[in-house]
Amino acid sequence: MNTFKTLGISDKIIRALNEMGFEEPTPIQEQAIPVLTAGRDLIGQAQTGTGKTAAFGIPLFEKIIHGPEAVQAVVLTPTRELAIQVAEELNRIGQFTEAHALPVYGGQDILRQIKSLKRRPQIIVATPGRLMDHMERRTIRLGDIRTVILDEADEMLNMGFIDDIEKILGATPDERQTILFSATMPRPIQNLARRFLKNPALIQIKAKELTVPLIEQQYIEIQDNQKFDVLCRLLDMQAPELSIVFGRTKRRVDELAEALKKRGYLADGIHGDLTQGRREIVLRQFRKGIIDILVATEVAARGLDVTGVSHIYNFDIPQDPDSYVHRIGRTGRAGQAGLALTLVSPRELSHLRYIEQTTKRKIDRIPIPTATEAVEGQQRLAVEKLLHQVQAGNLDQYKGRAKELLASVDSVSLLSAALKLMTKEPDTTPVKLLAATPLRVRSSGGHQRKQPKTGYFTPKTKSRNKSWK
Known part of the structure; x- marks a missing residue:
C-alpha cells in the first residue's frame, strides 16, 4: 500500500483499498491518479480488466469528500451490467466516506430510481438513455456536476449513444473535469474529445499489456x-x-x-x-x-x-x-x-x-x-478429485463400509468402479x-x-x- 500512499491518497481510501485486497496500483492507476487529482481532463486508452474504475474512482472520491451534498459526478457506461459493476466498485472504494454511487439504467423501475435519488447520491453511474429520461423528468439535474466520466466510449459509439452523450455533456457546466476511457480511438471518439475535453492528458496502455x-x-x-x-x-x-x-x-x-x-x-x-x-x-x-x-x-x-x-x-x-x-x-x-x-x-x-x-x-x-484424450482427461480429473478428497480427510464415517467392500471385492476392481462412476460417459x-x-x-x-x-x-x-x- 506504500505505493498508493505516495500518490497522495487519503487514509479513508487507503483503508478501503486494503479491504478490497489492493496491493499496488496497476499501470493505468499509477499514471492516471496524479493527473486526475490535479484536476486535468484525461483520455485513457484502456479497457476492462486494467483497473480503470479505480483509476478514476479514487480521485473522484478524494474530490467529493470536500464537495457539496449534491450530484457531483456522472459516469456514463454502455450497458446495464457495467453500470451496476462500476457503481459497486465505486461504493467499495468509498465505503469509509460519506459519499456513495447510484446505478441508473434502463430495465429497472424508474419510480424506484427516483426514490433512490432522494437519498442524494453524489455519483450517478448511468446508461445514456436512462439518464436522458431522468433529465427530461428533472429528477436528475446536472447543474452542479463537477466531473463527467465516459467509460468504454467506443462501445457507446457502437451502440448509437453518441448523440445522447453530446446532449448530456452539453447540459453540464463548462467548468468541469471530463474523463474519457476507450479501448480504441476511432475518429468519432477523437472528434468528441476535441469538442468537450480541455487540454487533456493522454494515457495509453499498449495492446501487448492489455x-x-x-x-x-x-x-x-x-x-x-x-x-x-x-x-x-x-x-x-x-x-x-x-x-x-x-x-x-x-x-x-x-x-x-x-x-x-x-x-x-x-x-x-x-x-x-x-x-x-x-x-x-x-x-x-x-x-x-x-x-x-x-x-x-x-x-x-x-x-x-x-x-x-x-x-x-x-x-x-x-x-x-x-x-x-x-x-x-x-x-x-x-x-x-x-x-x-x-x-x-x-x-x-x-x-x-x-x-x-x-x-x-x-x-x-x-x-x-481426440475422443480418447477426452476420456483420459476425465479419468485424470476423477483421480485428482479422489486424491484431493483423501488429503482433505473427514472420511471416518465411510471407512467401515469401505472395509466391508474390500472384504468381498479386490481394491483394483473397487477403485476402477469408482473411477468409472466419476467419469462421464459418451x-x-x-x-x-x-x-x-x-x-x-x-x-x-x-x-x-x-x-x-x-x-x-x-x-x-x-x-x-x-x-x-
Missing part, C-alpha cells in the same frame, strides 16, 4: 463442422470451473447454449435480446456456479467481471483484434492465470495472424483433441447448429472480403454425467 501475460493463448485449426465436437472434448478434458464461450451472433449464442444443455452441460446464454430480468438471472447463476458455462455475444459480456473465469473459448473468431482482447480479458483477472482458446477454420488463419500482429502476442497452435445426442455469420476478414492487401457460408453440422460425441439427465 492481453495480460497470465493468459495462455491457444488456437485449434479445424473445419466448421467439427467445432462443436471439439468444444465438448475440450470442456471434458479441461473441466473449467467457470468458462465463457463466445459466439458471433445472438442466434449463434441461443443455438450453442441449447446444444450444450442437450449434451448435459450446465450452460446458459446471454445476449442483447434477452429481457433485463432474464439476463440478471443467468449472470447470478453464473456467479454462484449454478451454471459453469456462459455462452455470450461480445457486447453482452462487456463489463462482466466474474472472479474465477478460468477458460475463454472463442467458438467463432472475433471480428477484429480489439474484440479479441476484450473477449480474452474476461479471464486472467485479479492476478489469476487463465486460458483463451480460439477455434479457427483454415480460411480464417490469415485473420488470426493479423490479430497476432496487432496484439504483439504469439497464439500457440495445439492439435485437435453421449451421442445429435445436435444441429446453423452456419456462423460470414466473417469479414482482412486480406493481405488490407481490403475486406467475405467468407463463404458453411453448411449445417451435426456433432457426434460428447460425454455427460448421468446425474444431469
Whole structure:
C-alpha cells in the first residue's frame, strides 16, 4: 500500500483499498491518479480488466469528500451490467466516506430510481438513455456536476449513444473535469474529445499489456463442422470451473447454449435480446456456479467481471483484434492465470495472424483433441478429485463400509468402479447448429472480403454425467 500512499491518497481510501485486497496500483492507476487529482481532463486508452474504475474512482472520491451534498459526478457506461459493476466498485472504494454511487439504467423501475435519488447520491453511474429520461423528468439535474466520466466510449459509439452523450455533456457546466476511457480511438471518439475535453492528458496502455501475460493463448485449426465436437472434448478434458464461450451472433449464442444443455452441460446464454430480468438471472447463476458455462455475444459480456473465469473459448473468431482482447480479458483477472482458446477454420488463419500482429502476442497452435484424450482427461480429473478428497480427510464415517467392500471385492476392481462412476460417459445426442455469420476478414492487401457460408453440422460425441439427465 506504500505505493498508493505516495500518490497522495487519503487514509479513508487507503483503508478501503486494503479491504478490497489492493496491493499496488496497476499501470493505468499509477499514471492516471496524479493527473486526475490535479484536476486535468484525461483520455485513457484502456479497457476492462486494467483497473480503470479505480483509476478514476479514487480521485473522484478524494474530490467529493470536500464537495457539496449534491450530484457531483456522472459516469456514463454502455450497458446495464457495467453500470451496476462500476457503481459497486465505486461504493467499495468509498465505503469509509460519506459519499456513495447510484446505478441508473434502463430495465429497472424508474419510480424506484427516483426514490433512490432522494437519498442524494453524489455519483450517478448511468446508461445514456436512462439518464436522458431522468433529465427530461428533472429528477436528475446536472447543474452542479463537477466531473463527467465516459467509460468504454467506443462501445457507446457502437451502440448509437453518441448523440445522447453530446446532449448530456452539453447540459453540464463548462467548468468541469471530463474523463474519457476507450479501448480504441476511432475518429468519432477523437472528434468528441476535441469538442468537450480541455487540454487533456493522454494515457495509453499498449495492446501487448492489455492481453495480460497470465493468459495462455491457444488456437485449434479445424473445419466448421467439427467445432462443436471439439468444444465438448475440450470442456471434458479441461473441466473449467467457470468458462465463457463466445459466439458471433445472438442466434449463434441461443443455438450453442441449447446444444450444450442437450449434451448435459450446465450452460446458459446471454445476449442483447434477452429481457433485463432474464439476463440478471443467468449472470447470478453464473456467479454462484449454478451454471459453469456462459455462452455470450461480445457486447453482452462487456463489463462482466466474474472472479474465477478460468477458460475463454472463442467458438467463432472475433471480428477484429480489439474484440479479441476484450473477449480474452474476461479471464486472467485479479492476478489469476487463465486460458483463451480460439477455434479457427483454415480460411480464417490469415485473420488470426493479423490479430497476432496487432496484439504483439504469439497464439500457440495445439492439435485437435481426440475422443480418447477426452476420456483420459476425465479419468485424470476423477483421480485428482479422489486424491484431493483423501488429503482433505473427514472420511471416518465411510471407512467401515469401505472395509466391508474390500472384504468381498479386490481394491483394483473397487477403485476402477469408482473411477468409472466419476467419469462421464459418451453421449451421442445429435445436435444441429446453423452456419456462423460470414466473417469479414482482412486480406493481405488490407481490403475486406467475405467468407463463404458453411453448411449445417451435426456433432457426434460428447460425454455427460448421468446425474444431469
